[in-house]
Amino acid sequence: MIRSADTLFARLFGGALVAIFLAHLLAFTWFTMYGFPPPPPPEANNPQHQSAEFQGERPEPRTPPRKPPLFGGPVVPLFFQTITLVIAAWYGAKALSRPIQRLSEAAERLSENLDSPPLEVSGPREVRQAAQTFNLMQERIRDQVQQRGRMLAAVSHDLRTPLSRLKLRVEQIDEPKLHTQMSQDLNDMIGMLDATLTYLNEQRNSEDLQLFDLQALIDSLTENAQDNGDDVQCNGGCKPLKIQPMALRSCINNLIDNALRYAGQARVDIQDQDDHVTVAVIDNGPGIAVEHHETVFEPFYRLEGSRNRNSGGVGMGMTIARDAARRMGGDLTLEQTPGGGLTVLLDLPRR
Structure with a gap:
């Protein structure tokens, strides 16, 4: 159940929720520690304070005001939200680009070598599905190339045998012009067959750089x-x-x-x-x-x-x-x- 819900959308949405929660938590913590102090009482207009000074009594000590905040007003939560959302955006961009980069690298390896290792099936559900589809495509391409190689080997064997027999029979033709024409046609057919097999075999055989x-x-x-x-x-x-x-x-x-x-x-x-x-x-x-x-x-x-x-x-x-x-x-x-x-x-x- 958890694995089926592990999608790229869920990861990005969850990351955004966590970023917003952390932004508010940091702003609340900051206001708790460095928030604005309550306004001081108007000492000059306080009759008890004036009476205490007139009678020569020492007024009660006042609590020192808390340290004023570095920033004021809504700037602080906005700052925290900006930082956390930037981090969340960076994580989301990495989460989106990493699967595409993996697919690109796997496609490049496949273009150079059909027997390259399959793509690792991991990550969110969409990424796993893409990796499984890519591996299935690679396997089908490899099977088709191998099947074509087997067919080429069979065609090569089946064609060379009658062509060799025809060349032997052409040598028995006495007419020079006909002998030359048929020999030329047979040589062309053999040359085309050899060139085709060479071309297809070079495509099939991979070579490391x-x-x-x-x-x-x-x-x-x-x-x-x-x-x-x-x-x-x-x-x-x-x-x-x-x-x-x-x-x-x-x-x-x-x-x-x-x-x-x-x-x-x-x-x-x-x-x-x-x-x-x-x-x-x-x-x-x-x-x-x-x-x-x-x-x-x-x-x-x-x-x-x-x-x-x-x-x-x-x-x-x-x-x-x-x-x-x-x-x-x-x-x-x-x-x-x-x-x-x-x-x-x-x-x-x-x-």
């Missing part, structure tokens, strides 16, 4: 590309920052691969600032029109011209890169390279 040397990672990717004969250069440097190493490697690797695929060369510039680090992957290829700067991040979106299926992409590279950047609290945007080409800006916050 850790202090990592971003410059060393970019230097390693640049050297690997140069060893393969690719024209990739790196400029600038930065101090270590908290990131998800595997997600960041996937992101930058996709950006460099896109630049090499469509422009044949890439330059990686690193700018280290106090609150964030910017990694720019610059190429001088055909570029992308400004009106398509956002649509290229949609899954399987391919532009006409040089950025199409024949160049080797399936339209998932930029989607995977932006998703990885946003999982780390950053973002990925596109700009035009002066003189022609595309500049991809990866912005990562310092935590």
Whole structure:
């Protein structure tokens, strides 16, 4: 019964009643100890006092007046009420903001890791109900993601088997043109399947943030590309920052691969600032029109011209890169390279 009546309204209303009661109690105590003394009798007009002085008798000693109050009139109760109501308002604001802050922190943890600890069910009834609903939502999201992972594994297995059989049968086709066309279609299907599974698996697998040397990672990717004969250069440097190493490697690797695929060369510039680090992957290829700067991040979106299926992409590279950047609290945007080409800006916050 008591727990069911423990609501946020009851707590705030009870706190206000206690504040008013304490204000009146303090004002009553103050008036009892330091209240106004009764007015003194008019000694100059008192005939008994004048008779005693005339007869030479010592008048009775008078009681000394009490200490005058520091404040007077209604100022004192108003002062006490102000102090206590300010304290009650502070408590009420904390009681209202604390559950919202807890929900905000739990939502942030959930966005980074679906397996984060559930929200503690405590506090007034409304707060407990919100915490229980949030935990139920987290459990349902986790179940749906796990179910999707199981379905993806099954679809992957069921699709790869017939695709492999089709590739073997295509090799038996004697007509060169038909053989080439069917091989290209099968390779496209396999590539799209692999890219989709990679994208969904990266979304499912959570990775903790850790202090990592971003410059060393970019230097390693640049050297690997140069060893393969690719024209990739790196400029600038930065101090270590908290990131998800595997997600960041996937992101930058996709950006460099896109630049090499469509422009044949890439330059990686690193700018280290106090609150964030910017990694720019610059190429001088055909570029992308400004009106398509956002649509290229949609899954399987391919532009006409040089950025199409024949160049080797399936339209998932930029989607995977932006998703990885946003999982780390950053973002990925596109700009035009002066003189022609595309500049991809990866912005990562310092935590």
